[in-house]
Amino acid sequence: MIASSIHRQESHPTLPPAKLQKLQRLSLYYNLPEAAIICTKCGFALSPKRASEHPGKKHGIARSARHGLKPLLSSLDLPDPDTLVLRPNGSRRHPYLTVQQGCSCKHCGLHSASCKVLDGHLRAEHRDKLELTAGRNSRQHWLRDHIQQGVLFQSWTANNTRRSWLVSTDNDVKSGSIPSSILLQASPDPIKLLAQKLFTEEHARLGNQKSGDQRYCGKETPASFALQTNWLRRTGWEMVFRDAHRDILVRLTALPHCTDNRPLPLGIVEGQAITSPARDERRLVFMMAALDRLLDQCGETVRKTDVCLRRWLRGRFPDRPYKMPFELVAKSSSEKIYRKELKRFVCFWLRLFRLLPTTFQKVTGHGLKKHQFRVLRELWVDDIWKSAEYSDDVDPADKDGGHDGDEVEYEDQDHDEDEDEFPDDDEGEDDERYDEIEHESQKTVFADTDDLSDAESTSTWSSDSREDHPQDLASDILLRFCYSAVTEGFDSGVASSTMLVHFSAARGLSTPEGDEYLKPHRFTPILAKLIYCSRLVFLEAVLPRFSRSYGGFAHPPRHGLLRRLNATRREYMCDGTLSPMGEFLSLLSYGNALRRSQGSFFRFHWSDDGEVLSWDGNQRLSMVGFRGLAREVLRSVTASCYSLMYDWEPPHVDLSLLRDNLSTTTPGYSFVSDPANKLTGAYPELLLRACISPVDGLLRVQGKDHSTWDVKAARSYLEAHDDHLKGLMVLCNLDGGQFARVSELLTLECFNTASRERGIGLWGAKMCSIVRHHKARLATNNEFYVVRFFSQPVSRLMFHYLVYIRPVAISVLRTCFHIKHDGALLFSPLSHIGLTSTPWTASTFTKELRRHCSAATGIPPGIGVQLYRQISIAITERHLHAAAVRFNRFDDTTGTAEQEVAYAWQSGHRPMQRHTTYGLDGAYPDHLQPALLRAYDRVSASWHNFLWRCDGSGELKSTLLKNYQ
Incomplete structure (x- = not known):
């Protein structure tokens, strides 16, 4: 065949470019080495007798455009297309011949555009193969086992499947993945109509299921013993x-x-x-x-x-x-x-x-x-x-x-x-x-x-x-x-x-x-x-x-x-x-x-490098994004603090020089009210600046020689105070380590009351929150002390709030609106003037957290209280390696107990429960002794090192510290 093709190529002349262009204008192509004239619009070779008339009769090309075509074709001495040599199976696709799609017999290679033809061919010519396959299998044989579907073939003449050859797909249409639209068009009309009807009905049923209009609620047969939970x-x-x-x-x-x-x-x-x-x-x-x-x-x-x-x-x-x-x-x-x-x-x-x-x-x-x-x-x-x-x-x-x-x-x-x-x-x-x-x-x-x-x-x-x-x-x-x-x-x-x-x-x-x-x-x-x-x-x-x-x-x-x-x-x-x-x-x-x-409701998955946390399949949080969220909250709270301070920089106070006796239970006592610290008289300076500030001042001129409170500005200050406090609440939770339950966070008090001790204090030159509440306290009859130490910038923000901003807000509330506020709760609104004050709840925290999540980059939407709590625990387990160290779950109160039990305590669990759910063990920390404070200090420092990249003293790295000083 190859020798014949070479002979034919040598025996047929080649055409100069001008004549080839003339043929191209008439939608004709001179094919070599198989000498033939192909109509590029119809996709098959033309008979030499009708080739000169085809452009005019079939495609309406004018006679003037076809002038000289007949002598040109006669000079080529073209053979009948039905006598042309077939190309080998698997050849590349001819660019101008129509590509037909059909099936091929796996036994003899016969191919056809009709599956019925192949079905009859198999039953007539290869019945022995069908019976052999059926004998091997217990099921009825599949014709698809003997037919190759989705094959492509070309022929010189139109629809001549008997004289055709298989062509390569060139990755256009792969075998076994024929588009449904092509199969539908090739189907008989009755099958096509019924298939389209079934397709439409299934789509409608799926739509009803998604909208909740139709759900499965039928009667169910009890499962077998092996399937029953x-x-x-x-x-x-x-x-x-x-x-x-x-x-x-x-x-x-x-x-x-x-x-x-x-x-x-x-x-x-x-x-x-x-x-x-x-x-x-x-x-x-x-x-x-x-x-x-x-x-x-x-x-x-x-x-x-x-x-x-x-x-x-x-x-x-x-x-x-x-x-x-x-x-x-x-x-x-x-x-x-x-x-x-x-x-x-x-x-x-x-x-x-x-x-x-x-x-x-x-x-x-x-x-x-x-x-x-x-x-x-x-x-x-x-x-x-x-x-x-x-x-x-x-x-x-x-x-x-x-x-x-x-x-x-x-x-x-x-x-x-x-x-x-x-x-x-x-x-x-x-x-x-x-x-x-x-x-x-x-x-x-x-x-x-x-x-x-x-x-x-x-x-x-x-x-x-x-x-x-x-x-x-x-x-x-x-x-x-x-x-x-x-x-x-x-x-x-x-x-x-x-x-x-x-x-x-x-x-x-x-x-x-x-x-x-x-x-x-x-x-x-x-x-x-x-x-x-x-x-x-x-x-x-x-x-x-x-x-x-x-x-x-x-x-x-x-x-x-x-x-x-x-x-x-x-x-x-x-x-x-x-x-x-x-x-x-x-x-x-x-x-x-x-x-x-x-176990836990959330199933987290970590990337191999431990930098991406994923859940629910498509939700991902990178540690870069998580740290970015903390920095965004810190930036926002710092900005609101400066606004409430009227850009005033108070004298620097060294926290290591302040006195705070954590064992004092006198009502009203805190490090702010301790006489040795001389902090109770610090806020009037800020109040004076707030009153006389030319922009957003709290006083306004009334008449010629009088002044009074600007009620609108005072109310705006209290509302800004509440917004700042919400951000500070989120920041304290982000900075403190593993997430506290909001019900515990909302019990923090600024000073001692007649029956309760304060929840904000100083220990070891560091500010911390002390939570004594737990959801199972009534059932267990035990206190649960959880101490969360704050990093330096968060401690400074909390210090400014307790010493300056909060007293000024209470003073405005008392003198401008004549409302006395003596509540000790730290995270409680002050701006509900003349209304019944609604305490904050978990939804308040969720809204504030999501507001900051939307402002930060790389944070997936929908993170609320419960999800963030689980995320913080997962991060602790992965990145704070000491948290995963196993220890004696039955020995967490003696002198030989490991300090790693504090990781379980900080999450608000009994350590044995923490082990069951997250992989830690232990028992209640029911004594607020120095050893417990040291353990919490150590785990807080490791969290700060992960979150802020702090050094051992709790100082932020210089690049971050410059942005918040």
């Missing part, structure tokens, strides 16, 4: 909801809306929409208001109940009390959240009760028990609700009877200060030492309360508590219903047969469609709230302060209260009992154990 095996939720409509169960738990007088859509059952009528929702609103009044009375009962009785109430075992008494939650916001769980329970079952029995069966997958129907009916049909709907003068919305919009309880992580949004129940807060505590408790407290005399049972109620109390019939009937739910026994020994346990299972479904079972870390807070509310109801029913005759609860006698409490508590409120509380306590303990094994 420990959590679902313990809860049994898959069996509970096997025949239930989970999306409707989730909507049944919603709180009624205070203002909307509309029915509540619940879902669709067998094509029929079901709703909760508007009149039912109105009645639920009044019930929620009455439930608030009931819980207010329950709280008052707890406050008036003796500690001894509350210890027994909190105990989970029948023969001994808990080490700490049952307490009300500390924050009013937390109280509202806890109450809502009981409100959801009441709404859930009353809405179910109002459904038709057949609908009830379809929604829940089971029927309503007779005793459950009876108590629900007694609650719903009571005449008190009919009179309340027409005569109650109290707006239910004022009593927090409902809600004002949709709630998202689990999505918003920005306001969380730590891994746990809500504290677990008390028994779970000290799990590391739980076994030891219980063992010790068994030794020291093992009493049969039946043997206690009346004299030993402390009288809770004084004689004057028996005075007449106005009856609240609505709260009485609600107490009777809730108490019956708390003391409901298992039917056939099944926990989910009780109303409370079944409701808790429904709360274990994710909102809004119930298509996910909540993991332990999201469900245990719900259990804690139900346990809390159950104990409130139980105490009010067993030991009420006042008689509740309408609900059937008589006033208890003055003596024998402990015997009365334990007689019922042993049966319904202890672990191991066949009651909702027994199930809740067991499930909470199991959930806490599983939650600890899950």
Whole structure:
């Protein structure tokens, strides 16, 4: 073939450039060595007889332009294109021949543009190959195993696949990756239309899933033993909801809306929409208001109940009390959240009760028990609700009877200060030492309360508590219903047969469609709230302060209260009992154990050089960017400090010469007020400058010879003070080391109070913050000292604020607005003139942190309180190498204990908990001794060295120091 090609090339003349250009103008190409005239527009070789007419007939080229074409082509003596030699398979693509796409037989190399042709060819010519392949495999053979798809071939004449050759792809279209558009165009019209329809429907379905309009919430078959998780095996939720409509169960738990007088859509059952009528929702609103009044009375009962009785109430075992008494939650916001769980329970079952029995069966997958129907009916049909709907003068919305919009309880992580949004129940807060505590408790407290005399049972109620109390019939009937739910026994020994346990299972479904079972870390807070509310109801029913005759609860006698409490508590409120509380306590303990094994919520990944931290796959933070964030906050706070100081440079004060007695507990004492330091009289100089400054001065001329406060300027100064304080709060957290919980940060006080010691002090010529608060302090009965030393520039900014800026702001508040401020909290606003001051929260810190993150470069968006806390701990583990040193987790208080336990303490954890979650061990630092201060000083210095590149003394490197002096 090669010799023939050479012979043909020698036997056919070449054309001069002028004639080649003439052919090019006519869209013709003279091909060599295979002599042929190719139409570049059509992509195939022309027959010599028709070549001269083709440009005119096919492409409309004028006769004048084609003048001389016929003699030129005749002189070339061109052969018929069908007789031309085929090029070898795998040749480069001819630039002017049409490229056809098709399939090729892997056995003989036959190729065609039609897959049907290849299918018939294989069945006719290679049936033995097909049968051999099918015999080797248990499945039916694939024709694709014998056909090579996506091959490209060219031919001299149009659509002549029999006389064609394969060409290389040149990476244009790779085998096996044919674009769908090409395949679609080559498909028959019926297949094309159906395929396009299916494609469009799938895109629409995916769009609905993304928008939340359509989610999977169908009935799910319980998983096999190998696929079932420990959590679902313990809860049994898959069996509970096997025949239930989970999306409707989730909507049944919603709180009624205070203002909307509309029915509540619940879902669709067998094509029929079901709703909760508007009149039912109105009645639920009044019930929620009455439930608030009931819980207010329950709280008052707890406050008036003796500690001894509350210890027994909190105990989970029948023969001994808990080490700490049952307490009300500390924050009013937390109280509202806890109450809502009981409100959801009441709404859930009353809405179910109002459904038709057949609908009830379809929604829940089971029927309503007779005793459950009876108590629900007694609650719903009571005449008190009919009179309340027409005569109650109290707006239910004022009593927090409902809600004002949709709630998202689990999505918003920005306001969380730590891994746990809500504290677990008390028994779970000290799990590391739980076994030891219980063992010790068994030794020291093992009493049969039946043997206690009346004299030993402390009288809770004084004689004057028996005075007449106005009856609240609505709260009485609600107490009777809730108490019956708390003391409901298992039917056939099944926990989910009780109303409370079944409701808790429904709360274990994710909102809004119930298509996910909540993991332990999201469900245990719900259990804690139900346990809390159950104990409130139980105490009010067993030991009420006042008689509740309408609900059937008589006033208890003055003596024998402990015997009365334990007689019922042993049966319904202890672990191991066949009651909702027994199930809740067991499930909470199991959930806490599983939650600890899950570790941190964030899974961080470090680059090989340790300079880039990534999470969630695509979120990255470089250490250069992290340090840049700290420098940006330092720059911003320094600038605002100079503005508030009116660019005044006060005399330099050597911190090493200042006196601060950390052991002094005198109210009002701090290093600022210590007479030896002579700092109390330093701020009037700044006040004078602020008053007489020609720009932004706080005084203005009034009349000819008088002056007065410029109220607008004074208010602006206080607002600037608050902005500066927010930035200083963020800077202290960045500079102090591992992130403090915001709830702890907001407890720092400038000076001693009657019951608390200050949180800002000096030690070893360094300024530091001292946190004594911890979220588990009530449960553990231990203080948790965390000391964070500040670097030199941050210490100087804090010094200027405490000595100059804060006293001036308080003076302006007192003399201009006549408001006396004597609060000791450091991070508290002063600019709310004439308004109720709203304390700062975690959201305040998050907004300020994100503001600085947006101003810095290289910081990913969305970093809030919880995420930054995890980032700071991850950085400590990676870059502060001493933090990762292993030490004896059981020896952190003796003289031989390693100082590395301070890394765990600084993160606000018990070191054993820190080891479980992050890789460190230890116990509480409960004594503020010099050794503890030295340990914290050392870990703070290592953090400053990483963050600011300080030297050993805490001085910033010269390049950075010049920018902030």
